[in-house]
Amino acid sequence: MKVKTSALALLVAVTLSGCVSHSAETKPATAPEKAPATQATNLQQRDLADGLYEMALAPKGDALYVASAEGFKDVQGGMVYKLDPKTLKTIGATHTDLKNFxxxxxxxxxxxxxxNSLDGGVSAINTADGKVxxxxxxxxxxxxxxxxGARQVLxxxxxxxxxxxxxxxxxxVVDAKTMKLTKTIQNAGKWVTGLLYSEQTQRLYVANGGGEVLVVNPRTNRIEKRWKPLGEKEALLLNFAEDTATGRLFVTDSSKAKTTLVLDIRTGDVIxxxxxxxxxxxxxxxxxxxxYITQRDAGKVLSLDATTYAVKNSWSLPPHPNSLLLSDDGQTLFVTVKQSFNKDHSTNGPDNIVRIDLNK
Known part of the structure; x- marks a missing residue:
């Protein structure tokens, strides 16, 4: 079956990878790019499937779920993989009629x-039986x-x-129990990308491709502030993290400004x-x-000291480290590693899942 893929569809797929400047990112069909044979002893890596994107850990820590769009060429539907978070072995899988991001x-x-980014929707899947x-x-x-494109979900x-x-x-805004749309917040800027909720400020933070950070009151679902931390400089802000103890908000840009910004979470000032x-x-x-930061172009994951911002460690994970997930105890980091797209939207091999033991 031939799957029709619009320019926007590929844009969504790549913005989930976080790099719009590579949106139809093309490379000639060559041998798959692989990580070096000698890797850190604290790292486990496994070829899993095409189209890996975001991950989630079961609250009990006994299952790692991975969203997969599968292939973009001649492949209908997607998968959700259930892995053992200690060994990365597959312990379950759900076939879905739509692609997952x-x-x-x-x-x-x-x-x-x-x-389901390419189709503009979101699905609720029962983890007990894998059914939508x-x-x-x-x-x-x-x-x-x-x-x-429906990108991130919070x-x-x-x-x-x-x-x-x-x-x-x-x-x-969707009721998670009934899966009914309750509100659409308009005028959110070009390409809504990252989402983060801060318990400290009781506000939702929204990144977009116009270089803005929107501050949304979730009680009223209104945009209260619009920050443009880089001013008129071109920026495509993507993903967030927060240090609640110091009130720092971290936001990334992989394609335009090529930096991670450290902002004051209350004022938006650049620290x-x-x-x-x-x-x-x-x-x-x-x-x-x-x-922790993934560098998609450089093929690396960095670990920085949160006070001095000095690089403490670096893991080489070519070609394109993508999403990150941290265990609740803060001692394990999971990474999805993507392959490059060819001109026909195929790739040269499966994407990888990586487990890093931060104690070793």
Missing amino acids: GMAISPAGDTLYVT KARVMFKERNKEGFPY LLDGKLYIGGVADPGVIW KKLPVGDSLAVKFNAKRHEI
Whole structure:
């Protein structure tokens, strides 16, 4: 079966990888790029499947779920893989009729919420049997007639917030129990990308491709502030992390400004621009006082000291380290590593899943 893939669809796929400047990123068909044979002893790596994106850990820590869009050439539907988080072995799998990208899990661990980015929807999947139990499809269409891309999903107080990749973008608010759309926050700027909720400020932070950080009050679902930390300089802000103890908000840009910004979470003032180059996913580890950043172009994952911002460690994971997930105890870091797209939207091999033991 031939799958029609619009320019926006590929854009969504790559913005989930976090790098719009590579949006139809092309390379000649050559042998798959692989990580070096000699890797750190604290690292486990496994070829898993095409189209790996975001991950979620079961609350009990006994299952690692990985969203997969599968292939973009002649492949219909996607998968959700269930792995043993200690060994990375597959312990379950769900075949889905739509492709999967962003992911969140309920506090009870009984439901996965997965964005179906190319079709403009979000699905609720029962973790007990792997079945899709409910789904909402958003009605918005761009000028080409394609759905707005549903990128990241954030679960907050029984509500799902989903960023819509469009120009202008939107933020959909969905009742997580009924899977009914309750609100659409309009005028969210070009390409809504990252989402983060801060317990400290009781506000939702939204990144977009126009270089803005939006501050949203989740009680009213209104945009209260619009920060542009780099001013008129071109920026495509992507993903967030927060240090609640110091009130720092970290936001990445892998393709335009190529930096990680450290902002004051209350004012939006720039505290520092980290000179780390292209920066995609970011996580803050309060247990170890470290910051982790994926460098998609450089093929590396960095560990930074959260006070001095000095690089403490670096893992080479070519070709394209993508999403990050940190265990609740702060001692294990999971990474998805993507292959490059060829001109026909195929890749040269499966994407990888990586487990890093931060204690070794």
